[in-house]
Amino acid sequence: MTKVIGITGGIGSGKSTLSEYLKKRGIPVHESDKVVYKMYKKPKKKFIEFIIKQGLKDVIKKNKINKSLVANKIFNDRKLKKSFEKYIHKEVGLQRESFINKNKQIKKKTIFLDIPLLLENKLEKQFDIVVCVLSTRVNRTERILKKKKFSKEVLSKIFNSQTTDRQRRARSNIIINNNKTKKDFICSAQKALIGILK
Secondary structure (H helix, E strand, C coil): CCEEEEEECCCCCCHHHHHHHHHHCCCCEEEHHHHHHHHHHCCCHHHHHHHHHCCCHHHEECCEECHHHHHHHHCCCHHHHHHHHHHHHHHHHHHHHHHHHHHHHCCCCEEEEECCCCCCCCCHHHCCEEEEEECCHHHHHHHHHHHCCCCHHHHHHHHHHCCCHHHHHHHCCEEEECCCCHHHHHHHHHHHCHHHHC
């Protein structure tokens, strides 16, 4: 029987680092953020039509979508944000189901699914185990501002739209802290997941 494990945590906590480590060990990992990245990088006609219907024609140039511009707009418009989330979550959900079914058919022992909004969307009952990566807001902010194109204002709104660390601790089975070096984080992950990865 395939053990289905969810990975979650706030933006910039280190979920992608954990996913990369697991993939290097040959463990199947589905990353929701990568599905969304592909949706924006190589948008299908249906997605472009959806964006135009939302009145955001100005975020599209030469069939490419400016994701940071979309983020700035949706985090200042609750209705628009809800509409985008509904569309994207449906698409990601379909690909997630396909990933789970495929790995169950080939009888993989363990699979992981990296889902940033796992708790916000109340998906924990779909998993045998929920692993949560935690990091301080200061550390997360530093990481995000180095890599992402979010303004501090938009980033603050993203933080406030996500659940609290207190909730994450209460609703997850395994907690992995990521406040030191990458090496320390991987070492903590190995210890925390030893019973799963053996």
